[in-house]
Amino acid sequence: xxxxxxxxxxxxxAVIILxxxxxxxxxxxxxxxxxxxxxxxxxxxYFKSSKFKSRNIVVKITTGIAIFFGMLFFGIRPMSSxxxxxxxxxxxxxxxxxxxxxxxxxxxxEEQTKKLEEEKAKKETEERAKVKAEENKKKAExxxxxxxxxxxxxxxxxxxxxSSSVQSNNSSAVAKQEQHTTNSGVMVWLSATGDDYHSxxxxxxxxxxxxxxxxxxxxxxxxKPCSKCHPPQ
Ligand SMILES: [Zn+2]
Numbered sequence: 065x066x067x068x069x070x071x072x073x074x075x076x077x078a079v080i081i082l083x084x085x086x087x088x089x090x091x092x093x094x095x096x097x098x099x100x101x102x103x104x105x106x107x108x109x110y111f112k113s114s115k116f117k118s119r120n121i122v123v124k125i126t127t128g129i130a131i132f133f134g135m136l137f138f139g140i141r142p143m144s145s146x147x148x149x150x151x152x153x154x155x156x157x158x159x160x161x162x163x164x165x166x167x168x169x170x171x172x173x174e175e176q177t178k179k180l181e182e183e184k185a186k187k188e189t190e191e192r193a194k195v196k197a198e199e200n201k202k203k204a205e206x207x208x209x210x211x212x213x214x215x216x217x218x219x220x221x222x223x224x225x226x227s228s229s230v231q232s233n234n235s236s237a238v239a240k241q242e243q244h245t246t247n248s249g250v251m252v253w254l255s256a257t258g259d260d261y262h263s264x265x266x267x268x269x270x271x272x273x274x275x276x277x278x279x280x281x282x283x284x285x286x287x288k289p290c291s292k293c294h295p296p297q
Pocket of ligand 1: 262263267268290291292293294
């Protein structure tokens with residue numbers, strides 16, 4: 065009797081500790097342990113213990129019901145807790161997955177927006193450069209035009225002065241030439257009707273009686289040289 069009590073004192077806490085360890089680490093083993101302990105208890109109370117045998121029927125039934133529900137409680141709870149746990153784990157995993165997916169999506173979106181922004185910035189800078197280049201081109205063209213205009217102005221001014229000088233030169237040259245021609249006596253013939261001047265008074269069908277002699281300079285003002293008699297030009 066003493067020995068048994070001693071055994072009980074050690075065995076019961078050990079079984080409880082074992083059960084707790086098994087519940088957290090191996091729920092199936094905990095269930096097996098609970099059912100096994102229930103069976104052992106039933107065997108002990110109803111087949112071994114003479115003390116229990118001597119108790120009345122109510123105690124026996126109550127003890128049996130207690131053991132039965134204890135078996136159910138301690139045997140099935142770990143299983144359900146396991147499924148619970150796994151469910152919880154599953155849910156947690158799903159949550160993590162969803163969150164990860166969200167994160168990835170967000171990251172992708174951010175990357176895309178970043179890319180878009182970069183492209184936009186690139187385009188903008190390109191456009192700006194284009195506009196600037198165009199402006200520069202326009203400016204250059206304007207400047208070139210301005211310079212050209214100024215040059216033209218200058219040139220026209222110069223030419224007006226030079227042309228006047230040229231004209232004066234020309235007139236003096238003409239005067240000189242006229243003097244020269246009158247001096248050297250280069251004369252040509254004009255017909256009564258034709259547009260040419262001739263070196264002779266009877267070129268072609270022209271009437272020598274109606275032909276008149278003029279200076280070359282005078283003839284050149286209204287007439288062109290004849291192609292047949294080749295007068296001086
Ligand atoms: Zn002629």
